[in-house]
Each structure stands twice: as structure tokens, then as C-alpha cells.
Amino acid sequence: MYMEILGIITILMALRALITQNRAEKLLYINVIGFSVPAMIALYINTPFALIVAAVFFVCSTISSNAIAYTLNKLDDEIVLDGE
Amino acid sequence: MNEIIGLIIAAIISWLNFVLIDTYLGLPEEPGVKGADNVGHSIKQRGGDLSGGFFQGNILCSPDASAGTLLASIGFMVIGINGGILAAFLVYIGNRLCADPGYAGTTGALTMTVILTIFCDYLGFKPIMFVVGMVIAIFVIQGIHHPASTKLLGTIARKFNRYTKLE
Numbered sequence: 001m002y003m004e005i006l007g008i009i010t011i012l013m014a015l016r017a018l019i020t021q022n023r024a025e026k027l028l029y030i031n032v033i034g035f036s037v038p039a040m041i042a043l044y045i046n047t048p049f050a051l052i053v054a055a056v057f058f059v060c061s062t063i064s065s066n067a068i069a070y071t072l073n074k075l076d077d078e079i080v081l082d083g084e
Numbered sequence: 085m086n087e088i089i090g091l092i093i094a095a096i097i098s099w100l101n102f103v104l105i106d107t108y109l110g111l112p113e114e115p116g117v118k119g120a121d122n123v124g125h126s127i128k129q130r131g132g133d134l135s136g137g138f139f140q141g142n143i144l145c146s147p148d149a150s151a152g153t154l155l156a157s158i159g160f161m162v163i164g165i166n167g168g169i170l171a172a173f174l175v176y177i178g179n180r181l182c183a184d185p186g187y188a189g190t191t192g193a194l195t196m197t198v199i200l201t202i203f204c205d206y207l208g209f210k211p212i213m214f215v216v217g218m219v220i221a222i223f224v225i226q227g228i229h230h231p232a233s234t235k236l237l238g239t240i241a242r243k244f245n246r247y248t249k250l251e
Contacts, residue, residue, distance in 0.1 A: 001087065002212055002215075002216045005216055005219075005220070006216060006219055009219060009220070009223050009227070012227070013223070013227055016227070022126065022130070023126075024122065024123045024126035024127065025126070025130070025230065027123065027144060028123070028140060028144060028226045028227075028230065029226070029227060031143070031144050031222075031226055032219075032222055032223050032226050032227045035150070035154055035218070035219050035222045035223075036219045036223075038154065038155075038158065039154065039158070039215050039216065039218070039219050042158040042161065042162065042215060043212065043215065046161075046162065047162060048162050048163050048167070050158065050162050051155070051158055051159045051162050051163065051167055051170065051171060051174075052174075054155065054158050055155050055158075055171065055174040055175075055178070058147070058151060058154070058155065058178070059147060059174075059177070059178035059181060059182075062144075062145070062146060062147055062151070062178065062182060063181060063182055065119075065144050065145060066117060066119050066144070066145040066146065066182055067119075068119070069117075069118075069119025069120065069122055069123055069141065069144055069145055070117070070118050070119040070122070072119070072122040072123070072126070073122050
């Protein structure tokens with residue numbers, strides 16, 4: 001039952017992130033996935049090493065979200081050059 | 085302990101643990117990094133609350149008490165009380181890797197370890213309920229409707245006198 005609940009949350013958030021246009025909103029939905037996947041890892045592995053794997057995944061996903069969030073404003077000024 | 089009721093109670097307790105600790109330690113007051121600032125203003129543009137938006141941005145950009153709660157629950161589930169303490173240490177490392185000088189994550193992990201010891205060893209809950217409960221709690225905050233959840237977080241921030249003074 002618990003794995004199913006986590007799976008449904010993950011899929012719902014993935015679909016929502018795919019559909020929504022706003023970039024910051026997408027990032028928040030993906031952050032929920034960044035919580036549910038470590039939980040699924042821990043439930044599946046279920047040994048002491050699962051804590052390390054889950055923590056590493058979580059911290060890495062947070063670092064990359066941090067980097068992406070930093071650049072959110074800067075993309076609006078980009079200039080696109082069509083092939084000349 | 086009935087599984088569904090236990091799961092709902094665990095979700096509420098996880099939600100309270102991370103929201104109250106994060107609010108008390110000042111997450112709604114200002115963005116810890118530039119990314120949190122961007123997210124906060126984006127939510128404000130969509131009709132949300134700025135203080136709640138900074139809270140959401142701080143959750144996104146660095147391990148905070150929500151991370152501490154989740155990892156402490158996982159640690160307690162697989163190892164026991166030592167797992168909760170180890171999780172606090174791992175969250176501390178994660179904070180410093182994300183250039184966050186705060187202690188919200190470690191505090192959240194340690195308080196959650198205490199809560200888990202009380203609920204799982206004496207009240208008949210299972211640690212897995214708290215792991216899934218924490219994911220449900222973060223889904224409620226970040227996965228349903230951002231303007232509404234930020235308004236709730238902003239109200240809680242006002243009660244704790246942590247509302248942001250920035251614009």
C-alpha cells in the first residue's frame with residue numbers, strides 16, 4: 001500500500017510538471033518527486049545502506065534544484081539568433 | 085493501530101514538525117539563496133503570499149526541516165534511533181554543500197527522532213507510516229495549489245512573528 005501511494009504521488013507530480021507552463025511551478029512539482037523517490041528507495045532496499053542512498057539522492061537533487069532556481073530569472077533576457 | 089488512520093496522523097505530525105520548526109528558524113523571513121528569491125516572487129505573481137513563497141523557495145534550494153524529517157524517518161525505519169541521529173549528520177552535510185549556514189535541517193531531524201521514539205516504541209505506530217506521511221505532507225504543501233498553501237504558510241509566519249519585511 002505504501003509503495004503504491006508513493007508511486008501515485010510521483011506520477012501525478014511528473015504529469016503536472018510536464019503540463020504546466022510556469023518554470024518555477026514545474027520546479028516545485030519536481031521537488032515533490034525529490035522527496036518521494038528517496039522514500040521509495042528506502043522502502044525497497046530496506047537495509048541500513050538505504051539511508052545513505054536516499055540521503056545522497058536527496059541532497060544531489062536539492063543541489064541541482066538550487067542551481068536551476070538560481071537561473072530562473074536570467075532566461076527571460078536571452079536572445080535567440082536564427083541560423084544565418 | 086489501523087494503517088490508514090496511522091498514516092493520516094503520521095502525515096499531520098510530520099507536517100507540523102517541519103512547518104513549525106522551519107517557521108521558528110526564520111525560513112519565511114528571507115530567501116536563503118537567490119533561487120529561493122526567484123521562486124518566492126514567481127509565486128507572488130501568481131497570487132500567492134511572498135513570505136510563504138520564500139518558505140517554498142527555501143525548501144526547494146536547501147535541505148531544511150522537511151528534509152530532516154524525511155531522512156530521520158528513513159533512518160529510524162532502517163536502523164533505529166541511531167539512524168535518526170545519523171540522518172541529522174547527513175542533513176548537516178547537505179546544508180553546507182548547498183551553502184546554507186542554518187540548522188533547520190539538523191533540528192528537524194533531531195526533533196523527529198524524538199517524536200519517532202515516542203510514537204513508534206510506545207504508541208504502536210510504524211516508522212514506515214512517518215516516511216510516507218512526510219511525502220504526503222510535502223505533497224500537500226508543494227503539489228496541490230501554491231497560492232493557497234503559501235497563504236497558509238504566511239499566516240503561520242505572522243503568528244510566529246516571522247513574516248518577511250522584504251518586498
